[in-house]
Amino acid sequence: MAEGDRxxxxxxxxEAINLALREEMERDNRVVILGEDVGKEGGVxxxxxxxxAKFGADRVIDTPLAEAGIVGxxxxxxxxxxxxxxxxxxxxxxxxxxxxxxxxxxxIRNRSRGRFxxxxxxxxxxxxxxxxxxxxxxxxEAILAHIPGIKVVIPSTPYEAKGLLxxxxxxxxPVIFFEPKRIxxxxxxxxxxGDYTIPLGKARLVQEGKDVTMVVWGAMVREAxxxxxxxxxxxxxxEIIDLRTISPIDSETIVTSIRKTGRxxxxxxxxxxxxxxxxxxxxxxxxxxxxxxxxxxxxTGFDIPVPLMKTEHYYLPNPKRIxxxxxxxxxx
Amino acid sequence: MDxxxxxxxxxxxxxxxxxxxxxxxxxxxxxxxxQTVKEAEAVPTPEVEEIFKxxxxxxxxxxxxxxxxxxxxx
Numbered sequence: 001m002a003e004g005d006r007x008x009x010x011x012x013x014x015e016a017i018n019l020a021l022r023e024e025m026e027r028d029n030r031v032v033i034l035g036e037d038v039g040k041e042g043g044v045x046x047x048x049x050x051x052x053a054k055f056g057a058d059r060v061i062d063t064p065l066a067e068a069g070i071v072g073x074x075x076x077x078x079x080x081x082x083x084x085x086x087x088x089x090x091x092x093x094x095x096x097x098x099x100x101x102x103x104x105x106x107x108i109r110n111r112s113r114g115r116f117x118x119x120x121x122x123x124x125x126x127x128x129x130x131x132x133x134x135x136x137x138x139x140x141e142a143i144l145a146h147i148p149g150i151k152v153v154i155p156s157t158p159y160e161a162k163g164l165l166x167x168x169x170x171x172x173x174p175v176i177f178f179e180p181k182r183i184x185x186x187x188x189x190x191x192x193x194g195d196y197t198i199p200l201g202k203a204r205l206v207q208e209g210k211d212v213t214m215v216v217w218g219a220m221v222r223e224a225x226x227x228x229x230x231x232x233x234x235x236x237x238x239e240i241i242d243l244r245t246i247s248p249i250d251s252e253t254i255v256t257s258i259r260k261t262g263r264x265x266x267x268x269x270x271x272x273x274x275x276x277x278x279x280x281x282x283x284x285x286x287x288x289x290x291x292x293x294x295x296x297x298x299x300t301g302f303d304i305p306v307p308l309m310k311t312e313h314y315y316l317p318n319p320k321r322i323x324x325x326x327x328x329x330x331x332x
Numbered sequence: 333m334d335x336x337x338x339x340x341x342x343x344x345x346x347x348x349x350x351x352x353x354x355x356x357x358x359x360x361x362x363x364x365x366x367q368t369v370k371e372a373e374a375v376p377t378p379e380v381e382e383i384f385k386x387x388x389x390x391x392x393x394x395x396x397x398x399x400x401x402x403x404x405x406x
Contacts, residue, residue, distance in 0.1 A: 272394075272398065273394060302383075302384070302395070302398045302399075302402065303387075303394055303395060303398060304383055304384055304387050304395070305387070307382075307383040310375065310377050310378060311377065311378055311380075311382060311383050314380050314383055314402060314406075315383065320405065321405050324405055
């Protein structure tokens with residue numbers, strides 16, 4: 001199929017990200033990939049499949065099992081002129097990198113008064129819903145959003161992933177790119193070959209509605225769409241905002257929607273306490289308090305480690321919990 | 333070289349390993365794995381309290397509140 005003269009293929013998110021990496025490496029020879037099993041094996045989720053064969057072991061680098069070393073090396077590469085893309089296999093292995101991210105990557109520009117910069121991307125699969133073992137289902141996006149000097153991006157579909165990844169790689173500052181692993185192979189949609197970018201810091205209006213605003217990102221976009229579909233039976237029209245970038249947050253899009261609907265439900269997989277939902281509620285209170293018809297509701301994970309296979313469904317926000325929250329704000 | 337392959341060569345060189353041993357041990361291990369998976373899958377779904385119970389010695393007020401909320405939605 002074609003959009004203008006472009007070739008379009010139905011791709012899943014893994015394939016869309018692979019295509020973005022391939023095209024950007026062709027376009028810009030400063031782009032290098034490094035991580036565990038990204039080369040010969042093509043990545044634990046096959047995201048970097050075929051890239052080492054095409055671009056060589058100097059540009060797609062298999063590293064030792066040492067996350068702080070991967071991200072620390074990427075930091076040095078970025079400061080000295082490359083455009084590294086580091087892959088961390090699962091979000092649960094991100095924590096050894098926080099020293100590099102917080103203490104160096106996020107502040108080298110400020111520390112050097114703009115002399116040194118750090119245009120790198122750290123890609124990592126995150127979130128639950130695939131019946132994974134411990135340390136393979138977390139949603140630590142709020143921890144990263146709390147760190148100054150880095151941007152945090154979370155795509156929700158294959159098309160979005162490609163356009164956002166181009167922007168992330170080309171951004172002059174460090175970007176953490178969370179990939180919802182539950183969506184990796186769950187959706188196929190048309191993804192054009194070639195260049196298109198989706199700007200960072202801009203939310204996406206997924207669907208319009210007049211009654212309640214749902215603010216979501218990553219795998220929760222599909223849950224919100226499902227809930228919104230069911231709510232039509234109750235004559236409730238939900239507006240859905242996919243944040244896309246959680247830092248910097250697009251408060252304008254959120255506030256514009258809340259001014260229209262007067263009601264809001266925020267959905268995230270991450271634990272409730274100090275989750276991004278709290279930040280969004282604070283923003284709404286600061287900018288649109290008098291538009292509110294009801295307190296904003298949060299549908300979130302819980303303040304517990306993500307449970308294993310048999311009990312994971314208790315933890316993850318689902319359409320039923322979203323609908324209950326919407327009905328509470330509608331009947332306040 | 334892959335350490336498993338190296339170990340096999342080493343054991344073979346010492347006369348401690350052959351095709352018959354490998355087939356037998358592989359079959360035994362596979363049987364044990366299949367049985368363990370079957371038993372694990374037969375475990376009934378735990379009660380919802382299970383996921384909150386072992387985070388702290390005593391469940392904290394926010395966790396109690398979240399557990400009650402979750403139960404009300406099931």
